[in-house]
Amino acid sequence: MIKQIIALFLLSVITSLSFAGADFTSADSTDTVRKLITFLTADWTGHGVTYMGTAGDLMNRPLPLTYYAPADYWGKYVCEMPGNDCHVTDIYHAGNVDADNSTLLPDPASPGAALQSERALISNGTDIYDAATWQIALALASQDHQFNDKNLFSVANDQNILLQQGFSGEAFGPLISGGNRILTDTPAGSGDSYHSPIMNRYFKTAITDRKKAYFPRMVTRQRLLADPFVNPDTRYLLSYITAPNLPTTDLRYKTGLITVFDNKPVTGENVWAFLIGPLQAAQIKYKRSKAGCVPYHDIAVQNALDILFAFQAMQSPLGCLYYTTVTDGSPENYVVSIENNASALAGLLTLQHVLMQTKQYDTSVSPDDKISIDDALSKIDIMLRGGMTISGDKTEGLIHFFRHDAYATDGSATEVVNGGAWDRQKQLFVIGGKTNDNGDRWTPGPDVSVDANTWTVSVLGQPLIDQWFGFGTAYQIWKNVRALSSYSGNDHTLWGVGYSANDDHDVMSAEWTAGAINMLRVLITQYKTAADSSSQYTAAQKAQATQIVEELQADHDSMVDHLARLRSDQYGKDPTFDEVRPFYPDPDYYSKLFSAGGDTLSYVYASKRYLIRFPGGWFANPIPSTASTTWPVMLYYQFNPFNAIDGGYEPNQIADPLIP
Secondary structure (H helix, E strand, O other): OHHHHHHHHHHHHHOOOOOOOOOOOOOOOHHHHHHHHHHHHOEHHHOOOEEEOOOHHHOOOEEEOOEOOOHHHHHHHHOOOOOOOOOEEEEEEOOOOOHHHOEEEEOOOOOOHHHHHHHHHHHHEEEHHHHHHHHHHHHHHHOOHHHOOOOHHHHHHHHHHHHHHOOOOOOOOOOOOOOOOEOOOOOOOOOOOOOOOOOOOOOOOOOOOHHHOEOOOEEEOOOOEEOOOOOOOOHHHHHHEEOOOOOOOOOOOOOOEEOOOOOOOEHHHHHHHHHHHHHHHHHHHHOOOOOOOOOOOOHHHHHHHHHHHHHHHOEOOOOOEOOEOOOOOOOOOOEEEHHHHHHHHHHHHHHHHHHHHHHHHOOOOOHHHHHHHHHHHHHHHHHHHOEEOOOOOEEOOHHHHHHOEOOOOOOOOOOEEOOOOEEOOOOEEOOEEEEOOOOOEEEEOOOOEOHHHHHHHHHHOHHHHHHHHOOOHHHHHHHHHHHHHEEEOOOOOEEEEOOEHHHOOOOOEHHHHHHHHHHHHHHHHHHHHHHHOOOOOOHHHHHHHHHHHHHHHHHHHHHHHHHHHHEHHHHOOOHHHHHHOOOOOOOOHHHHHHOOOOOOOOEEOEOOOEEOOOOOOOEEOOOEEHHHHHHHHHHHOOOOOOOOOOOOOOOOOOOOOOOO
16 A cells, blocks of 8 residues: 555656646656657557658658558458548559659549558558657657656757758659749649649748748658558458559559658648747757747758748738638639638747747857847737838738637628638637638638637637636636537546547547647636636636636646546557447457567557548547647647747737727
């Protein structure tokens, strides 16, 4: 009994470890976090989520993948699900330029075409948002004495090198510097055979410099991807895949390999990849240095300054940034994602803070460097608070967009002049919408997503939201998110959240639940400040804030207690999720599939395979996920990636231009 008490005491000390001055418990212990970091840094062949680069300056550098997805997950589970058929025929198409322009693609008429494309991307691809969270997690762990033997900052920086170099981690044909960047116009015969030309209607000034252009949201290891069914045990390969017309002169094209892309250039992913992830990791690295600031010539700062032009070009007159660069006539013309814009707000605030600190404290900054910094700070201020854009149009700025109503005063979903992100009737931020061709009118979409609210509240903070919309609104947003998308297990308590109001409380996401926990920590911290304030709030408001904190703390603790159910050591054994494993040979098989002798632990992406049902939705899978693992690491170290200064749970200092 004494040993148990001592162990519980030590666990309480360990789980309140903080790098930002907060004091919240975690679902993970020190030993668990060690195993999570091992998963994040181990090679995929050892049940980890990295692979070793083989191309140019990426040679021998560990780079992250988005998932660990073994063949048996697909073969024993997905292929056996009712309605699924994994049989596919892959067709070779000779390139019209050279062999490196050839494709080997699943025949669209094959029943398993979509499933093969999904398998190949999930097993070989990296969403650049996931890689950004990976950078932050490794940077946080590098400050922990238990990882003194690992050069985690250097590993995290390898992703910055990939972004700077602009090509995939493994070689396939000649290297093209910046070949993965999406230019506004990619001329035919330019050697950029990976992407079709992008003629973007938003850009009045063309982007022809690859370093200034967006990255695709998904970076694959190389152009020719291996279906996970290509493994030492070839029973799935032989059972499901045929490739009848492979070339006899180019042996790189083999059965089970395909060329499949997800090269959509998305604003939110690029904000995380170039601003939030690398800059937060750099701030963690340098905060204890002699200068105490990120050096101006650090690769993270230079990458961010290069791409700032593209973010400017994507901003509408309403202030919001468009979701993706698209070709004329695309249904995604003028689409806006609120979650993307929340990320953009956090990323720009972070870059602003880094540049201000660098200008003041970096003694190596030259007069010309200071001119470049001042120019960037001026552009950021316009993006945040409004002014004239690089295209010569006036924008209201991001802050204006979040403050204003999404719907007309009568509640209709018609075009709104000067519209914004806030749904006053639902007391929620909308999922997104579309602007008109001129970008000055706004039609919101009908759906509600979780992270459009949890992320937005985490960035804006309670003081600003309650000042805009009335005291207690930030708390009410959480109550409404919980009512629409909470997940409760067999004990009927709050376990976590799903993805949207369309989930019918039927799925739990580890990543999005961790994001909700982060939001609650922000609100608990900030409502505590309100309750303790001397003059800013009335006595009634302070009493209300005290009650709010108690309710939020209960929800926080409940989700923290249950988050570990989606950790790989518990998920495979939890009877709550038995429906996910009907095709596995024994109850422990699912756990064995994802753990290597207990040396690695991870969090699965979702509680079951589930089609996320809102525009741009995708299949969530119950497999180890980089983002679902990095977010609990951030929770353990009590780090809020949306706080621009130090990762704390205090509010960002956002000056509203409409408030004197």
